[in-house]
Amino acid sequence: ILNVEQSPQSLHVQEGDSTNFTCSFPSSNFYALHWYRWETAKSPEALFVMTLNGDEKKKGRISATLNTKEGYSYLYIKGSQPEDSATYLCVSTSGTYKYIFGTGTRLKVLA
Amino acid sequence: DGGITQSPKYLFRKEGQNVTLSCEQNLNHDAMYWYRQDPGQGLRLIYYSQIVNDFQKGDIAEGYSVSREKKESFPLTVTSAQKNPTAFYLCASSILQGYSPLHFGNGTRLTVT
Numbered sequence: 001i002l003n004v005e006q007s008p009q010s011l012h013v014q015e016g017d018s019t020n021f022t023c024s025f026p027s028s029n030f031y032a033l034h035w036y037r038w039e040t041a042k043s044p045e046a047l048f049v050m051t052l053n054g055d056e057k058k059k060g061r062i063s064a065t066l067n068t069k070e071g072y073s074y075l076y077i078k079g080s081q082p083e084d085s086a087t088y089l090c091v092s093t094s095g096t097y098k099y100i101f102g103t104g105t106r107l108k109v110l111a
Numbered sequence: 112d113g114g115i116t117q118s119p120k121y122l123f124r125k126e127g128q129n130v131t132l133s134c135e136q137n138l139n140h141d142a143m144y145w146y147r148q149d150p151g152q153g154l155r156l157i158y159y160s161q162i163v164n165d166f167q168k169g170d171i172a173e174g175y176s177v178s179r180e181k182k183e184s185f186p187l188t189v190t191s192a193q194k195n196p197t198a199f200y201l202c203a204s205s206i207l208q209g210y211s212p213l214h215f216g217n218g219t220r221l222t223v224t
Contacts, residue, residue: 004153032210043115043201046212089154093209099144101153 004092006102013080014110020076021105023090027071034091035064035075038104044089047075080109113138117202117216124196124223132187132219134202142208143185147171148199148218157200160185161208189221196223 005024013019025033032051038044048057053068061078077084087104094100115136124130136143142161146154156169160179174193179185185204189196201218205211 034212036213041217043215043217044213046214049210049212051210091213098209099156099213101146101155103151103153 004090004100004102006088006090006105008105009103010106010108012108012110015081017080017109018076018078019080019107020074021088021107023073023075023092023102025071025073025090025092025100025102026094027068029094030068030071031093033066033068033073034089034093034099035073036089036091038087038089040086047088075105077107080107082109082111085109115202115204115214115216117200117219119219120217122219122221124221126223127191128223129191130189130196130221130223132189132200132202132221134185134187134216135183136185136202136204136214137183138204138214139182140204140206140214141182142205142211143179144203144205144213145169145175145177145185145187146201146203148201154201157187159208189223196221 007022034049035047036044048064050066055066057064063076066073085108087106089104090102092100118133144159145157158177160166176188199220202216203213205213
């Protein structure tokens with residue numbers, strides 16, 4: 001994998017459902033994996049930065065895992081709420097300045 | 112509160128005119144970046160700067176220029192040489208490159224007709 005790929009591109013879930021997204025990234029020369037939440041009309045906000053294989057991070061109802069050997073990360077949202085509606089960006093870094101962005105997963109939580 | 116300010120939010124220009132987008136941060140970050148977003152694509156790096164008076168081209172620097180005369184400021188000029196300038200532009204900063212999370216401005220939507 002040369003690029004950062006996210007799936008699905010978009011999804012709709014009902015309020016209260018749990019959901020998860022996938023991010024695939026280049027596993028060679030890996031440095032860090034970032035997740036951002038980007039709400040409409042706001043700027044992207046960092047959720048997690050992970051560097052170690054097996055890392056798990058949690059922030060409220062949102063958690064993320066990292067597998068650097070196979071080059072993937074999962075983002076989980078437990079009990080989705082309408083305020084979770086946003087685009088979730090995955091960003092991989094290798095080396096110094098190079099932040100490589102995925103195209104994002106657009107989540108819409110229906111009340 | 113610390114943050115990044117981009118201005119203006121919307122910008123309209125005629126083809127052939129240069130236009131400068133402003134980006135100011137008061138986070139005391141050394142590294143600053145300019146990204147461009149087009150529909151269906153991830154953010155692409157235009158230019159970045161690690162320190163005052165130094166900047167490097169990113170993946171799509173052609174038709175753009177930047178300056179970094181002050182730590183707080185990293186303006187981007189979209190020149191008439193940029194063939195497809197209509198896009199959404201995001202400025203960001205970070206403490207350290209790569210590991211540190213990026214802090215973003217709210218973006219400028221540029222429309223060139």
